[in-house]
Amino acid sequence: MWLNDPTRGLLDCRGALNKQEVGTNTFQFCLPYEGTWKLKITRGKKLLFGNEEITTQVSDRLPTHTINYEFQIETNPSNVRVGKSVSLSISIKENGKPVDPDPSQDFKVSVFGNGKRSYPSLTRNRIGEYVTEFSGWGAGYYVATVIYDKTKVVKRKIVYHEATSARMSSTKDLPTRSQRGQLSSFKVQAKDMLANPIGVGGDLWEFGISGGPATVNYVKIIDQQNGCYLFEYILPVSGVYNFRLLLDGNHVQGSPWRVSAT
Numbered sequence: 014m015w016l017n018d019p020t021r022g023l024l025d026c027r028g029a030l031n032k033q034e035v036g037t038n039t040f041q042f043c044l045p046y047e048g049t050w051k052l053k054i055t056r057g058k059k060l061l062f063g064n065e066e067i068t069t070q071v072s073d074r075l076p077t078h079t080i081n082y083e084f085q086i087e088t089n090p091s092n093v094r095v096g097k098s099v100s101l102s103i104s105i106k107e108n109g110k111p112v113d114p115d116p117s118q119d120f121k122v123s124v125f126g127n128g129k130r131s132y133p134s135l136t137r138n139r140i141g142e143y144v145t146e147f148s149g150w151g152a153g154y155y156v157a158t159v160i161y162d163k164t165k166v167v168k169r170k171i172v173y174h175e176a177t178s179a180r181m182s183s184t185k186d187l188p189t190r191s192q193r194g195q196l197s198s199f200k201v202q203a204k205d206m207l208a209n210p211i212g213v214g215g216d217l218w219e220f221g222i223s224g225g226p227a228t229v230n231y232v233k234i235i236d237q238q239n240g241c242y243l244f245e246y247i248l249p250v251s252g253v254y255n256f257r258l259l260l261d262g263n264h265v266q267g268s269p270w271r272v273s274a275t
Contacts, residue, residue: 111141126155149173225254248274
């Protein structure tokens, strides 16, 4: 920070910086004599604020000027299978405008979960926007935290789940009767190990029908990309058929079971 007296030149106030709270820096300075000054604040070679006139008398209080940093972090997705990566997007604003953080301050992301911590590297997309990715090291809760100037400024929770934890909400969701020759279907909502609905798709399902009086030629799995899966089939003739539904090679609750076509 610099103060300019047109008759005496620049006064270097770079040491007069006090941190008040997360994302806020307050500059305090004492002018050595009466007169009119111009205030200029820089970060590196970038001008943050400049040419505000300050008129002083000997009895004046310390003038101040405050700059606020606003941090946000987004996760995509926030509920994900073990083995898949999560994208983190961090945005930074100063007085409502996108800015890069002060390079002289510590700026990083910490990810903690299952007793371990990592610091994934950040990539700058544009002014005030940084991204990174990480993969969890097992099922459980993780917390991604943005750290600036050695202070935790914002955090987000991420849930990693095992694929085999997905299950039906109850066995009543499984069909037991169908109309022969007609398109039939049922839906499965995948859940995590804590029975919370999973909001993303991509699970590996196996759906099969066998043992009936005729071969079933139409079965289809539709991933709705929101944790719900639609299973379609057509039973060609009347009779009893054996159904099976597996996730990553494991039967879901209630599988295998029988369905009667009439």
